Amino acid sequence: MKRRNLLAGASAFVIVVAASGPLLKRRFFRKRYSPTPYDDVLNKLDDREWAAQFGETALKALPDFNPERVVAQLRGQLGQKSLQMVAQYEAEAGQLVEAEGWLVPQSVVLIAALAKSVTP
DSSP: OOHHHHHHHHHHHHHHHHHHHHHHHHHHSSOOOOOOTTHHHHTTOSOHHHHHHHHHHHHHHOTTOOHHHHHHHHHHHHTTSOHHHHHHHHHHHTOEEEETTEEEEHHHHHHHHHHHHHOO
């Protein structure tokens, strides 16, 4: 085997590994959570722990919180869209909820309350 072929193969390997690094990191090194019946909605969150912390505040703003109703509403709103897109639309449309002085898009409040309700 010639040295040129060996260097070309090694270079190609390094380029492929470097290019796929972010994908591998997201797939194999993301946080794992215990399964819930609402994972299709909660997987839209980047950090479920932060959402659960904010969910304590969100639950105070939602006195009639019902997880089943909230999940059905979020599934309808989110569909194939990202949470960020839906939240931006709601903010522009004025669909905001006040939670301890913060004006937050309704979908963010609902998904945070849902995260808190399933977090032990």
